[in-house]
Amino acid sequence: MGIDNFFQNYLKKKSFFLDSSVLTSRYVPEEIVYREEQVHEIANILAPALRAEKPSNLFIYGKTGTGKTLSVRYVLASMMQIARTNAIPLKCIYINCKLKRVADTEYRLIAQLIKFFGQEIPPTGLPTDEVYNIFYKLLDQEKRIVLLVLDEIDQLTKKIGDEVLYNLTRINAELHNTQICLIGISNNLVFAENLDPRVQSSLSEEELIFPLYNAPQIQDILRRRSVKAFRDGVLQPGVIEKCAAFAARDHGDARRAIDLLRVAGELAERTGSPEITIQHLDDAEKKVESDKILNSIAAQPKQFQLVLYAIILISPQKKQFFTGEIYELYQNLCKKVKWNVLTQRRISDILAEFDMLGVINAKIISKGRYGRTREISLSLDEVLLAKLKELLEKSLSF
């Protein structure tokens, strides 16, 4: 069979999907269910912007996948629409602070903001003050209200502290024309607690908490989306229910449920199955999970990978092992491949990060007279482990 033939067939085969973009996190439906109240509230708080008055700063809390980002985007989109038709000088900026190498430092955040005003800033080399100055100038060029959404703001402060936020809240005092309104979105419910009190009070003039979705709600959301995403009748009965159950199991994360459904669809399509079954959903869950881990490992520096390799080498012999054992093996590996050896301090941090990633299970225990250490075990299944080993060997060229 020629490759042409393959593509011919591919085209002839009817896809499951009408529009798979409906099942991505970028998609904003024209109607948001189970969040009417919050949408209303946000709209209420931000409405003064349409009269060219500065709205109160707003802070939104809620776990992942509870519709925070979606609701804010929805409100902003419709506000922008109205602003456009009525020629109201309003500008909305959405920034996700978690994005590596985009907006995860003070410098880059401001640089990103400047980009929204149509100017490029070099990625390094300029003093931060200078960048602030450029930003101020740009901001104050014309009279308008700026709504600035900072998504995953907790990640930002965790990494670089709250000085940026302090600067941002103080901007208004320095500006003559523009007023800027901050909308912070955080996954962490106790985020504001370890913030400078000045920032705290000015940032959360208004607060909003997004509750979790329950299983029936997620089911409904999935149904609504799947009607738009899939052709009729390709979903085996029970798939949506199971998908919702998955999501409800780990704290009502709707985004994950939606992702899962899409991946299940893609898997089913690739295997040429006539419909999307529960089996596909199970596979999808595994795939999503393992892809996440594999990708994050592949993106780590070589030294990380070598440490992980050491862990993998140790793991068949023992179920549990300690920091010291890994460090010793790691040192030997380093000598073998002639790399310089990192300090134990560093390895300790690396292990902590692996714990965060969910690759290992680490518990700090005290062995009394024999010290304190991490008790570590691998938390991956056989298949993923094999894949991971392969990835590491390739990446480290063993």
Add this chain to the structure above:
DNA sequence: AGGTATTCACATGAAACTATTCTCTGAGTTAGG
């Protein structure tokens, strides 16, 4: 036996350092008029 003090093997934190990548500046060089 029961109570206290030690001690181990790291954990955790803060600050400082290093290498890399980048900009900006201004001196020196070149080429055209």
Add this chain to the structure above:
DNA sequence: TAACTCAGAGAATAGTTTCATGTGAATACCTGT
């Protein structure tokens, strides 16, 4: 003289080292019975 080149100073960032301090309980060491 204008345009170009290129070294040097200064930044931001990621990854790391150095130095300092913290810590939980098994064991060693007492004490008084």
